[in-house]
Amino acid sequence: MRTQSVLNLLVIDADQLYAERLVDLLDSYYDSINLGFLDDKEELLKSLRQPWDVLVFGQAYDMSFTDMVGIVQEQSIDLPMICLMSAETAPTAHNEDGLPSVMNGTMVKALRADQETAVVMAICLQHDNLRSRRQLKALHHVLSEAEQRANILIKNxxxxxxxxxxxxxxxxxxxxxxxxxxxxxxxxxxxxxxxxxxxxxxxxxxxxxxxxxxxxxxxxxxxxxxxxxxxxxxxxxxxxxxxxxxxxxxxxxxxxxxxxxxxxxxxxxxxxxERKDSLTGINNRHGFEEQLMMVHQQAIDGVLTAGLMYVRLDNIGKIRSSLGLQGVDTTVKQVAYTLDELVPEGYVSRFSDTAFTILVENQTAAELEQLAEHIGSRISEMLIEVDKRTTSTTVSIGIVKIEKNTAEPKIVLERAMDAIAQIMTETSNKGGTYHLYDPSEHANSDDHALAESLVDAIANNRFELSFQAIYDINNDRSDFFEVYLRLPLADADNTVLTPQQFMAVAKAHQLLEKIDRWVLINACKKINDVRKIHPEARLLIQLTSASLVDKKLPNVASQLINAVGGAAGALTLQFNEQDIADHLTVAKSQFEALDQVGCQLGITNFGSSTKSVEIASVVQPDIVRLARSYVQDIDSADNLEAVKSLIVRTNAVKIDVLMPYIEEAATMSVAWSVGARYLQGYYLEEPSSTIKVASGT
CATH class of the missing domain: 3.30.450.20 (PAS domain)
Known part of the structure; x- marks a missing residue:
């Protein structure tokens, strides 16, 4: 006796009699079959509000199979898909042995519509696979909750x-x-x-x-x-x-x-x-957090006002590459001693590997800015001796006032870090200056207005994409394209925002994953058309930390890769080095899962930490994109050696390097000699709204 079974089958085709024929053939395997039938995009959008088990795509009035895949992905639905073709067109979606080019648990592309036995078998197997995924998802949820409870107990x-x-x-x-x-x-x-x-x-x-x-x-x-x-x-x-x-x-x-x-x-x-840093001898993070709690409470009580300064070293990655860990340690110690000397009445702490915090009492905003300017100037003038060599550094300083009505200590610290992020945006990641966090610049009304624009852009495709070619030295070709996202605003000035200007608001309103999904789907639609003429064309897409921890991402990537031709390497996803460092265990698992579905991986802003190569060794990307600081002043001997050293160490673990920001002839001439496989920048080609594959590549 078989168990009660129901199949919710959605068929997109011009021939309703064919759909009903499939239902008759499937009747032997199911107790009940609910058929949905349509042949246009508008009806599909309505139908996807209902739960479906398998989608069979034949012919539609106003969309292709790739369009349909994009629509399903936009709705974040786990829906197995089967593409049908006629006897004449099916060979275009078959491999050299005459078999479907894609055949996995979520997609079959493509079967001949007249081979009904194969179609029925595919529907049954895809449905069975979907049920297994749903059961596995439920089990993962139970395991995740149990693991979460255990981890909370362990942390406490x-x-x-x-x-x-x-x-x-x-x-x-x-x-x-x-x-x-x-x-x-x-x-x-x-x-x-x-x-x-x-x-x-x-x-x-x-x-x-x-x-x-x-x-x-x-x-x-x-x-x-x-x-x-x-x-x-x-x-x-x-x-x-x-x-x-x-x-x-x-x-x-x-x-x-x-x-x-x-x-x-x-x-x-x-x-x-407990409260001392072993390398520098000054206070450590634990001591700082206790002091911040005490100062914050005194400010709330009206006893005093205070200022928090978050001081971050700017070029520590380059120092690590050129002088090794000894150079990093020496630099950190010298900066620590200088800060302790410059702020004798403040509470100076080493907050992390290459960041310090300073708490000072009863200073105005102007006095805090004056102190920050003095600190930055003094440190930039330092010459640091490391084993008969000399190096230098600069710092970026985020400043936050702590007053009677200020936010809780955790928020105060986050605001100081946000001020650093603002510096990086305004200086194109150069740093070397200070920024006072002004709460009025981050008013909720403005944030909510921008959040509404983001939601509208996702729903109505108001984002814009541009594509910049990357030159592959090994293969002498430029058919690899990085994708850039922009948000045009409907104002009188025709303002166009970059991700640096809206991603913080997107994160606060839980929109990062939706924006990433929009970019993935729409970029793949673009490359799908290009690959019909240039089958080797491929994309490099940067995603946020939300996608790095999204367990659905490998399945999404798999379906999109299959929809654009199924070739390994057609899609490379890159993530920021700091996001990977913050979620190293999850990143390793995510990279492995994406690699298994034929997706290549990359790290952007590479070289910005002291453990860049070690992090890359853990997650094993295919490509890393150098941080901007490595390309600036590359004509200097020390900077050039730092770049070469980092690339040699990276190549040694079998990872290719992309050297970006090549914007002038002098940089281009040096770029050939540093050992990078990929070159990119305005000097080679500017971003364009269309994907332009150069002739002869």
Missing amino acids: SKSAVAYLDQGIHIFANDPYLQLFGFESMNDIIGVPVIDLIAGGDNVKAFKQFLRQFDKGSREEVEFKFESLRKDGSTFEAKLQLAAATLDSEPVTQIIIQQNNSNSAEVAKRLAEA
């Missing part, structure tokens, strides 16, 4: 807990970081667990212990050893291993328990180190 636990992936740290809670002397989770990500074990015999025994656990052995889950802190001191400890998941990916959980005989000594060391 007093026990020292971390997660490992193949013996490498990918997460640690605060007690674990404090136990080993790390200031933030960014410091421990990528650190092998064996680096925290003292003594060769201990390390050898632990490797064997970990191998047995990875093989599935659960007879021994505890290991006693001498543990090694970041400062070189040691203590006796015991660790426990357990299988776990993080972001739905299998990991190993590690819990560290200290030997009680050393607990007093450990507590003393932790108390001493």
Whole structure:
């Protein structure tokens, strides 16, 4: 006896008798079949408000198969699709063996309409696959909720807990970081667990212990050893291993328990180190956050006013490439000492690897700006000696006033960081200046007005896309195009906004994912027409952090790649380096999933952190796009060496490099010699509203 089964079948075709014939043939496999039939775009948009299980596309009055795929994707619907063609046209969508060019769990392209057996089999199998996906989605939801509860408990636990992936740290809670002397989770990500074990015999025994656990052995889950802190001191400890998941990916959980005989000594060391940065000796982030809470409360009580300055080093990626970690550490220490000297009455802290915070009391906005200008000028004039070489740096400073009616400390800190982002936008990522956050410039009415424009642009296709060619040195061709997004405003000045001007508002109103989806769909529609004449043409599309963590993205990318011809490499998606660093575990999983569906991956603003190559090694992109700072002043010997060093290290892990912002002949002449595979910039070709493949490529 078969289970009760229902099929909701949507057919887009000019021949209703054919659709009814399919229903008759499918009747043997289902208890009930609900048929939807249409042949134009307007009816499709109405029909997609209902739930469907399989869509069969034959012929439509005013849309192609690619148009239909774009419409379904715009609605964010998981709907398997089957493309039908006549005996005459089907060969154009078949491979050299005469089989459909695309055949997977979400799309078959294309079957001959007159081969009804194959069509019926495809419908049944696609429907069965959809039911499995729906069941899997429900199970993932249950697992995700369980994992979320477990992670909340771990983050708030007093026990020292971390997660490992193949013996490498990918997460640690605060007690674990404090136990080993790390200031933030960014410091421990990528650190092998064996680096925290003292003594060769201990390390050898632990490797064997970990191998047995990875093989599935659960007879021994505890290991006693001498543990090694970041400062070189040691203590006796015991660790426990357990299988776990993080972001739905299998990991190993590690819990560290200290030997009680050393607990007093450990507590003393932790108390001493709790508020001090080990590299510079100034206050650390933990100490700053406590001080910010205290100052904020005093401001609320009307006892004082204060100012927060967020100071970020601008060219740390270049220093890392040219002088290594020693250069970075020396620069950070020199800047820390200078800040401590310049603001003796302020509370100066090292907030992260290459950022500092300063709290000063009872200063006006003008005085804060004057202090920021003095700090920036003094640091830019510094000559920093690193092993017989000299380097220099600049800082960008975000300033926020803390007064009686100011927002909570977390928001104050975010505003200081937003001020830095504003500097980067206004200076085209050069930095080297300061910006005072003015709440009146971020009024809700303005934000809501812009948000309404964004919603309207998504719904009514009011965004604009432009395409800039990228030259491939290896293949001597320029049929690779980066996609740029713009938002025209309906005002008297014909204003056109760039993503830097509207993405913050889009994020605040949860519109990032919808904007990314719009760009993907509409760019693929453009390239689909071009690939009919130039089948090697391909796209480079930048997406936001919302898509980086979107588990639906691989399926969306797969369907769009298949719709434009199914060739591997037709679509390359790139994400900002900082977004990847902030979501490293999720990014690794997302990159692997996208790679499996034939999508290539990239990192933009590459080289902007101290761990750029290490981050790239984790996620394994196909291409990285250099940050603007590497191309500026490239005619200087030090800058040129920094670029070459970064490219050599990147090529060594088998990742191609794109050198952008080539805007003059002098830069172009140097670009040939640095080892980058791809070149791009206004000197080569300006962005255009149409995709123009140069003749001969």
